[in-house]
Amino acid sequence: MTNVQRLDERAYMASGRRRERTCGEAGFQYEIAFPSWERVEQQMHELDKRVEAEARKQYERREIYPLDWCYQLDATTFISMAAFERILGEEQTHYMLWKNRNADVWTTTYWELPEVVDCLLERSIADGDGNECCFTDAQPIDYARSCTFTPGEMLRRQKAEQDVEHAADDGLNYALYRHPDVDVIECAGYAVFVSTRNPSRTVRVEYRGDTWIMQAFEQCRPWGIPARFDWRDAPLDIPGTEYRQRFQAARSAFDYAIAWVDAEVR
Structure with a gap:
């Protein structure tokens, strides 16, 4: 963290004025120029368009796994670490600072001082919400919001407990990872998994007695017996809570549905 004295020293240097220091008979000069607010604003806006466009593509393709480390652009927008660094290059810290507090004359005064920019970025994150x-x-x-309907919405209509609904939403987010062709629609009050890859296949979702009941269909005809996923039977790879077991059951049920509707059919 840059201390106040050093920050003031660098601010003086960044003001554009020339300052001399001597060491014995030798002297040296240094001057740090800083970009105009207009130039910074234009550059950051251009980069922002590219970053936001890539983030939208990744969301539509459902490329980011919910446990991946990545960059958050705002409360609902994320981009992979590789794409963020590829687009921004050496402007990553500048962009993040601009994104958090926007550029103004005061901020651009420190634009060419990496230690100060790092300090300001840390403060913008620490002081934020x-x-x-x-x-x-x-x-x-939240991949679930890209679906037409969700099992969570079905549960809300059934007036299920809130933790059951939230576990369903979380399970759906994980299950949708890398399945951009899958959607969930409503049919006769049920949530139904579909995919543009296999229009003839669907899976109907029911929830009764703390159990997910998944019925697969082929050409509108039932395919096999319904698969059941009870949260009390959900295996846990690590010790967890009831909520985690409900999440695991929901995710397993939705993984089953997606495996059926989004499978490669020859």
């Missing part, structure tokens, strides 16, 4: 541009995990990513 959690929605800042920062390096984090992707757990808040």
Whole structure:
């Protein structure tokens, strides 16, 4: 963290004025120029368009796993670490600072001083509300909102407990990872998994007695017996809570549905 005295020293240097120091008979000069607010604003806006466009593509393709480390652009937008660094190059810290507090004359005064920019970025993240541009995990990513309907909405209509509904939403987010062709629609009050890859296949979702009941269909005809996923039977790879077991059961049920509707059929 840059101390106040050093920050003031660098601010003086960044003001554009020339300052001399001597060491014995030798002297040296240094001067640090800083870019104009207009130049910074234009550069950051151009980069922002590219970053946001790539983030939208990754969301549509459902490329980011909810446990991946990535960059958060705001409360609902995420981009992979590789794409973020590829697009921004050496402008990553500048961009994050601009994203969090925007550029103004005062900020651009320190633009060419890496230690000060780092300090300002740390402050912008620490003083924020959690929605800042920062390096984090992707757990808040919400693929469920891209679906027409969700099992969570079905549960709300059934007036299920809130933790059951939330576990269903979380399970769906994980299950949808890398399945951009899958959607969930409503049919006769049920949530139904579909995929543009296999229009003839569907899976109907029911929830009764704390159990997910998944009925696969082929050409509108039932395929096999319904698969059941009870949260009390959900295996845990690590010790967890009831919520985690409900999440595991929901995720397993939705993984089953997606494996059926999104399978490669020859």
